[in-house]
Amino acid sequence: MKTLVIGGTGTVGKEVVMELLKEGKALRVLTTSKEKAKSQPAGVEAVVGNTGDPESLQKAFLDIDRLFMVNAHTQTEVEQAMNAVAAAKNAGVKKIVYQSIHRAHEFQTIPHVKSKVLLENAIKDSGVNYTFVCPNNFYQNDFMFHEAITKYGVYPQPIGNIGLSRNDVRDIAEVAVKALFTSDLDGLSIPIVGPDALTGNDIANILTGVLDYRVQYAGNDLVSWAAQTKQFVPEWMVEDWRIMYGEFQKRGLIATDAEVALLTDVLGRPPRNYVDFLKENKSLFQGVPTVAES
Numbered sequence: 001m002k003t004l005v006i007g008g009t010g011t012v013g014k015e016v017v018m019e020l021l022k023e024g025k026a027l028r029v030l031t032t033s034k035e036k037a038k039s040q041p042a043g044v045e046a047v048v049g050n051t052g053d054p055e056s057l058q059k060a061f062l063d064i065d066r067l068f069m070v071n072a073h074t075q076t077e078v079e080q081a082m083n084a085v086a087a088a089k090n091a092g093v094k095k096i097v098y099q100s101i102h103r104a105h106e107f108q109t110i111p112h113v114k115s116k117v118l119l120e121n122a123i124k125d126s127g128v129n130y131t132f133v134c135p136n137n138f139y140q141n142d143f144m145f146h147e148a149i150t151k152y153g154v155y156p157q158p159i160g161n162i163g164l165s166r167n168d169v170r171d172i173a174e175v176a177v178k179a180l181f182t183s184d185l186d187g188l189s190i191p192i193v194g195p196d197a198l199t200g201n202d203i204a205n206i207l208t209g210v211l212d213y214r215v216q217y218a219g220n221d222l223v224s225w226a227a228q229t230k231q232f233v234p235e236w237m238v239e240d241w242r243i244m245y246g247e248f249q250k251r252g253l254i255a256t257d258a259e260v261a262l263l264t265d266v267l268g269r270p271p272r273n274y275v276d277f278l279k280e281n282k283s284l285f286q287g288v289p290t291v292a293e294s
Contacts, residue, residue, distance in 0.1 A: 150287025162252030
């Protein structure tokens with residue numbers, strides 16, 4: 001029997017795939033792209049299909065007894081994920097590990113977070129054994145801001161002045177694989193968080209210290225942020241994110257000591273920190289900002 005990874009070509013899914021391979025597990029990745037199917041690492045079986053097409057899921061779930069699922073942020077996310085949950089139940093899958101969001105139940109004013117709560121409830125109602133891995137904001141998101149950081153010396157993610165307990169996606173993968181192959185985490189929601197609460201200014205200061213050039217936080221103006229982001233991202237998604245960042249600016253999303261301790265226990269070590277993440281990836285952020293520093 002095998003583990004199916006839905007979302008296995010994305011930021012988190014790739015790390016889950018690599019963790020499964022490291023553990024010597026048989027796995028299959030569902031992808032909508034023939035090109036991505038062909039480019040999977042050795043040891044990975046790929047099947048082309050779509051969670052929006054229930055018929056294509058029958059082949060994907062053949063001989064599958066475990067499922068890791070992370071859904072793309074789309075306007076049909078709930079419908080697609082519900083199809084996958086139904087297919088998993090019909091196939092006799094024994095365990096679903098689903099990526100939700102840290103404290104999702106407290107942030108349901110954010111559309112894509114509310115979707116996660118709906119899907120958590122659907123998985124519970126399915127009767128299939130489950131674990132929810134619930135990450136905060138990813139360190140790896142900063143790769144998307146490469147140009148702003150390296151060319152302009154600006155950190156643009158408007159997370160505010162209260163703080164987020166940002167996390168490394170590799171910690172998600174380690175917890176996910178443990179949840180898939182042991183009963184230790186059955187029925188639990190595991191917060192995937194970092195050891196430090198980081199504000200926008202904290203991140204800019206850390207970037208400055210590690211990268212050896214000055215990086216400034218772009219600030220909390222969500223109107224300007226939205227206008228700029230709409231040039232690259234669909235308007236519905238920008239509005240969703242605007243609500244999210246507004247909540248972060250008002251409330252933050254800081255892990256409790258108990259949440260950090262739980263994750264530390266599950267990992268068998270402290271969660272990865274942001275400084276070490278940057279040091280590991282320093283070569284990817286080399287640049288000389290072209291905008292005059294003030």
